[in-house]
Amino acid sequence: MATETPIVQKDYEFPAPQKVGHEKGSFTRIIQELVFTVDHKKLGLMYIGAGLVFFVVAGLMATMIRAQLFFPGNTFLEPDVFNRFFTMHGTAMVFLVGMPIIFGFANYLVPLMIGARDMAFPRLNAFGFWAFLFSGLLLYFSYLGGPGLYAAGSAPDVGWFAYSPLTSRAFSRGTSTDYWTLSLLLGGIASISTALNIIVTIVCYRCKGMTLGRMPLFVWLYLVVGFLVIIAVPPLTACQIMLMLDRYLGAAFFDTQAGGSAVLWQHFFWIFGHPEVYILILPGFAIASEVIPVFSRKPIFGYPIMVAATVMIAFLSLGVWAHHMFTVGMTSLGNTFFAISTMLIAIPTGIKIFNWLGTMYGGKLRFELPMLFCIGFLFQFLIAGLTGVILAVAPFTWQLSDSYFVVAHFHYVLIGGLLYTIFAGIYYWYPKAFGKMPDKKLGLFHFWLFTIGFHLTFAPQHVSGLLGMPRRIFTYEAGRGWEIWNQLSTIGVLIQIPGILFFVINLIYSYRKGRPAGDDPWDAWTLEWATTSPPADYNFATLPEVKSRRPLWDLKHPDDPDWKYE
Amino acid sequence: MSTAEITDDWKLPSPRKVGLACLILTESALFTIFVVAYLFYMGKSLNGPLPQDVLEFPWLGSIALFGSSFTVVMGERFLVRGHKRGFLLWWGLTIALGAFFVYFTANEWWHLITKEGLMINTNVFGTTFYSLVGLHASHVLVGLVLLSIVFVAGLKDRIPAHHHEHIEMVSWYWHFVDAIWIVVLTVVYIISVRDP
Amino acid sequence: MGNVKHQNCQGFLIVALMTLFSPGALFADVSGAGYPMKRITDIFDPQSLPAEMIMTTAMVVLWITLGIFVVVTTLLVFIVIRFRRKPTDDGSEPPQIYGSTNIELAWTVIPILITVVLILVTSRTIGEIQNKALPENTLQIRLVGHQWWWEIHYPELGIITANEIHVPMSDRDPAKARPTHIELQSADVIHSFWVPQLAGKTDLVPNRTNRTWIEPFETGVYFGNCAEYCGTQHANMLLRVIVHTPEDFERWVAAQKAPIPAPVTAAEIEGEKLFYSTSCINCHKVGDSVAQGIFGPDLSKLMLRQTIGAGVAPLDDKHLWAWVKDPQEVKVGCLMPDMQLLDAEVDSIVAYLKTLK
Ligand code: HEA
Ligand code: HEA
Ligand code: CUA
Numbered sequence A: 001m002a003t004e005t006p007i008v009q010k011d012y013e014f015p016a017p018q019k020v021g022h023e024k025g026s027f028t029r030i031i032q033e034l035v036f037t038v039d040h041k042k043l044g045l046m047y048i049g050a051g052l053v054f055f056v057v058a059g060l061m062a063t064m065i066r067a068q069l070f071f072p073g074n075t076f077l078e079p080d081v082f083n084r085f086f087t088m089h090g091t092a093m094v095f096l097v098g099m100p101i102i103f104g105f106a107n108y109l110v111p112l113m114i115g116a117r118d119m120a121f122p123r124l125n126a127f128g129f130w131a132f133l134f135s136g137l138l139l140y141f142s143y144l145g146g147p148g149l150y151a152a153g154s155a156p157d158v159g160w161f162a163y164s165p166l167t168s169r170a171f172s173r174g175t176s177t178d179y180w181t182l183s184l185l186l187g188g189i190a191s192i193s194t195a196l197n198i199i200v201t202i203v204c205y206r207c208k209g210m211t212l213g214r215m216p217l218f219v220w221l222y223l224v225v226g227f228l229v230i231i232a233v234p235p236l237t238a239c240q241i242m243l244m245l246d247r248y249l250g251a252a253f254f255d256t257q258a259g260g261s262a263v264l265w266q267h268f269f270w271i272f273g274h275p276e277v278y279i280l281i282l283p284g285f286a287i288a289s290e291v292i293p294v295f296s297r298k299p300i301f302g303y304p305i306m307v308a309a310t311v312m313i314a315f316l317s318l319g320v321w322a323h324h325m326f327t328v329g330m331t332s333l334g335n336t337f338f339a340i341s342t343m344l345i346a347i348p349t350g351i352k353i354f355n356w357l358g359t360m361y362g363g364k365l366r367f368e369l370p371m372l373f374c375i376g377f378l379f380q381f382l383i384a385g386l387t388g389v390i391l392a393v394a395p396f397t398w399q400l401s402d403s404y405f406v407v408a409h410f411h412y413v414l415i416g417g418l419l420y421t422i423f424a425g426i427y428y429w430y431p432k433a434f435g436k437m438p439d440k441k442l443g444l445f446h447f448w449l450f451t452i453g454f455h456l457t458f459a460p461q462h463v464s465g466l467l468g469m470p471r472r473i474f475t476y477e478a479g480r481g482w483e484i485w486n487q488l489s490t491i492g493v494l495i496q497i498p499g500i501l502f503f504v505i506n507l508i509y510s511y512r513k514g515r516p517a518g519d520d521p522w523d524a525w526t527l528e529w530a531t532t533s534p535p536a537d538y539n540f541a542t543l544p545e546v547k548s549r550r551p552l553w554d555l556k557h558p559d560d561p562d563w564k565y566e
Numbered sequence B: 001m002s003t004a005e006i007t008d009d010w011k012l013p014s015p016r017k018v019g020l021a022c023l024i025l026t027e028s029a030l031f032t033i034f035v036v037a038y039l040f041y042m043g044k045s046l047n048g049p050l051p052q053d054v055l056e057f058p059w060l061g062s063i064a065l066f067g068s069s070f071t072v073v074m075g076e077r078f079l080v081r082g083h084k085r086g087f088l089l090w091w092g093l094t095i096a097l098g099a100f101f102v103y104f105t106a107n108e109w110w111h112l113i114t115k116e117g118l119m120i121n122t123n124v125f126g127t128t129f130y131s132l133v134g135l136h137a138s139h140v141l142v143g144l145v146l147l148s149i150v151f152v153a154g155l156k157d158r159i160p161a162h163h164h165e166h167i168e169m170v171s172w173y174w175h176f177v178d179a180i181w182i183v184v185l186t187v188v189y190i191i192s193v194r195d196p
Numbered sequence C: 001m002g003n004v005k006h007q008n009c010q011g012f013l014i015v016a017l018m019t020l021f022s023p024g025a026l027f028a029d030v031s032g033a034g035y036p037m038k039r040i041t042d043i044f045d046p047q048s049l050p051a052e053m054i055m056t057t058a059m060v061v062l063w064i065t066l067g068i069f070v071v072v073t074t075l076l077v078f079i080v081i082r083f084r085r086k087p088t089d090d091g092s093e094p095p096q097i098y099g100s101t102n103i104e105l106a107w108t109v110i111p112i113l114i115t116v117v118l119i120l121v122t123s124r125t126i127g128e129i130q131n132k133a134l135p136e137n138t139l140q141i142r143l144v145g146h147q148w149w150w151e152i153h154y155p156e157l158g159i160i161t162a163n164e165i166h167v168p169m170s171d172r173d174p175a176k177a178r179p180t181h182i183e184l185q186s187a188d189v190i191h192s193f194w195v196p197q198l199a200g201k202t203d204l205v206p207n208r209t210n211r212t213w214i215e216p217f218e219t220g221v222y223f224g225n226c227a228e229y230c231g232t233q234h235a236n237m238l239l240r241v242i243v244h245t246p247e248d249f250e251r252w253v254a255a256q257k258a259p260i261p262a263p264v265t266a267a268e269i270e271g272e273k274l275f276y277s278t279s280c281i282n283c284h285k286v287g288d289s290v291a292q293g294i295f296g297p298d299l300s301k302l303m304l305r306q307t308i309g310a311g312v313a314p315l316d317d318k319h320l321w322a323w324v325k326d327p328q329e330v331k332v333g334c335l336m337p338d339m340q341l342l343d344a345e346v347d348s349i350v351a352y353l354k355t356l357k
């Protein structure tokens, strides 16, 4: 039936919700709308926008880090300033860049893709955003708070996983660690509420005919991410509570002087920390699983096994945390167990990689911006994953752990994997969100500059790691054979920066002068492309009804619709 | 958006039910960590007092809490049958039992702090005990607030039929708080008081 | 991974050159300063047992992953080139393939097999290294981490020193072998023992005793770092392992045990007075004098070391003077306060310190 009648009538007019006060379009009015909105699309964009701002800030901190490491024995930064920089850089990039951006995509797209009008709990959704934003501001306020403005204030300097007892009152005086704890506590609650919202939306608001088996892979992956978040983030919340009890009430969870255990924190943190990294990459997979088929002009290869693999990854990821602890002196049994469980993850992940390749195979590849970033993602995530497997070899990791090899590994996953798919996603859905096409030329500059810069920055770090360079050192003595690799790495950043600038410029320029996009510029197949760009307040005038995984394909090819084969 | 759009031949689970189920899932994860911490530090205290010296099995409190799980169900029954007085009666009883549990716990803590000198910073037992039991108690308090809101609404006849599900959710939450207590009870008052 | 192998050779080269130009073991004084300096801590240039075992495993793993990398990348490149949309394209959609059980089965099973191999290699090496049985004559060392320096005990020999571990070199012939067993503890936060060419990391965790062992076969001065972030000066928590010939090691032990010569010159005596009247003695230990502080490094045989401040500076008059004048200048934020001494006082204290050998 969906095949005859168009999925949406666009002429339908919705009564716009009553807005009190200022003139439409006036500055105060825009602010007012942003502050009071509970619309999933606005919130989604706000999430992504805020995330990008934090990305620039945290990225500039990374630039400072690289500058300091350019020369051996450089005195550009004081030790503590440097330590604060990498702590804030890591914390911000994970909790204030990665998390909000992936939630932004979920917010904007999940309801559109399942043919719903909003998230299940719009107000909870708004709460989630503002709680996240506040947690971010709280974290950065630590620079001004505490002892005061001098010497870059008192931002946390305990590293992004804040190993106890370095965080205990004895070794971390002042308030910096408290800012870190409170910020992550709040951020965690925000994430949990948003994830819960995503799950409920997906389970309870799918449009007619969209069975679980017909959901776009994007939605499937976000369902899994949702569950990962609500299971894996509470441990973080828990150990933040414990740390606060330690610091404020003198409890002894992690206070080694009072019989507490330093290792317990590591277990609790990584029980959260490892699933967290998959919470970050699965949305990347989700975007790739939408972009690659559309630009290969083929349906995703092996939908069922893709879903199965995702669920596998999620399950396994809950049982591998101690691969971050191969050096704390676990028994040979413990080390072996976690080495094995970690390696198993290579299998479902491999399945995904190969299925994406299978999707491209025999297709007609169109190298639009989103596709370019996805190909970059495939290549870089392959490298990152393989270094990951190398790190899973416990004895090898006794050498590599806490060296720059690890830094290289996780930047290849987090940037080469996550950030690249985020760029792909932004370019892919930009027309939907703003009704304008992103500029391809600027985009190409962004892609090539950033790709070259990225590899130049992080490939050498594999080597300095293998040459025994530990991470988190604000300086190193000359003659250790590390200079050249660090200098290459720093130069790389100087190439990344213009890349990012081109990206920012592109966003603004295309918004002003971009070519009108129309509803479905990429000739895509999922529901979000069936409505106007940008979509009306309530997305769909009449809720769509679907018969297959690619409703718009059915619409465009009545002769052989998908539902014949599914 | 209301459930109206979901037509008969296309039924999806109720958002409230799914939402609460998820909430219970996260809460369980949270409690798990605190339980693990408690078990991990069992017998690791550098100095007393130790569980086996100071902990009394909380018969009354537990009976009250478990009982309240039953009364809340009765309350629901009567509400669905539209039997107001019965509802208010059972619901009020639930609140009373819950309140008694809180009072009982408060009492126990008072005793531990003043008589036994066990504080959160005394030893790892104190640390893990107060944090775990306290976390549970805080959930009981939240539950009590929810129950009371419903109770007041009931008094004022402000419970339209389509709100029955909200109330079912409240009782789900209350059952969950009970279930957690079973765990805390076994871990704290049974396992950890065995003489080593 | 290509650059890894290349790097490996480079490491070799540099080390080789250094060995060539350094005076070699001939003039090795007990501080070991004469031994070749193994500054390039290339983990592919192992000089000791556990590091060698790790290297063997590492190579297997690297080759496997390299293979996978090459295969998958080639596939990707091929697809991108072969299936890009040609300019002549008629705009029709390609055949819609939804999947293929057989192919998917294939690329599930092959990775499983590879993973099995990896798992076997890994678990074997873990066992071999962690459950290694050491002979009786094994040298016992206790290493205690401090912010930001290393306290070193030789329980059997009754020697206490800091920042530089001296060990005898072992022998491949099991009969003459003499490995070193190291107990790892921490006085404050978590640190990590890492001397890449000798052994992988093991953390020094408060309230806990970890163990590791080394069995070097080449004399030399091996560089290491604290490899777990431990606060402000984590970067300057450097460690040196000096591997002696058995004979030289005995000489070093003798030197460590020999009584500290009494100060003779006026300056030295003056310095001794100052040292004992200033609060130095609250933190530092000198033999069995009244100076029994344990917060800072043991200074009894200070002059037998190559560096001060855990490798932050070489041990020479200039730097020693600078350190005593104001350690915060040499090692910002280190836990030794500026003692506010007058230059004259520093002169004499340094004169005294130089008698500690
Ligand atoms: C998006 C984030 C992300 C992702 C996806 C991953 C993925 C993986 N990571 Fe990574 N990891 C991090 C983020 C991530 N990691 C971070 C942030 C840290 C550092 C934290 C810190 O210390 O600050 C870290 C650290 C880290 C460590 C600890 C290092 C140490 O500190 O000692 C280990 C050890 O096992 C590890 C392993 C792995 C493995 C096995 C995977 C696997 O999921 C990879 C699987 C993918 C593949 C294997 C490639 C594709 C597969 C095929 C082509 C099939 C064929 C292949 C085989 C059969 C092998 N990671
Ligand atoms: C998503 C995660 C993420 C991302 C994207 C990045 C991005 C980068 N990271 Fe980071 N990094 C981490 C996560 C991430 N990192 C984590 C978790 C750690 C561990 C922290 C810890 O040890 O505790 C870490 C640690 C870490 C280290 C190790 C520090 C140490 O151990 O001493 C280094 C060193 O080189 C580094 C470098 C970089 C660089 C150069 C980038 C670059 O890619 C950044 C590029 C971006 C910019 C350069 C922004 C500049 C933009 C502009 C200038 C445009 C301006 C525009 C306007 C003003 C409108 N990172
Ligand atoms: Cu000690 Cu880092």
Ligand SMILES: [Cu+2]
Residues within 6 Å of the ligand: A273, A274, A277, A321, A323, A324
């Ligand atoms: Cu991990």
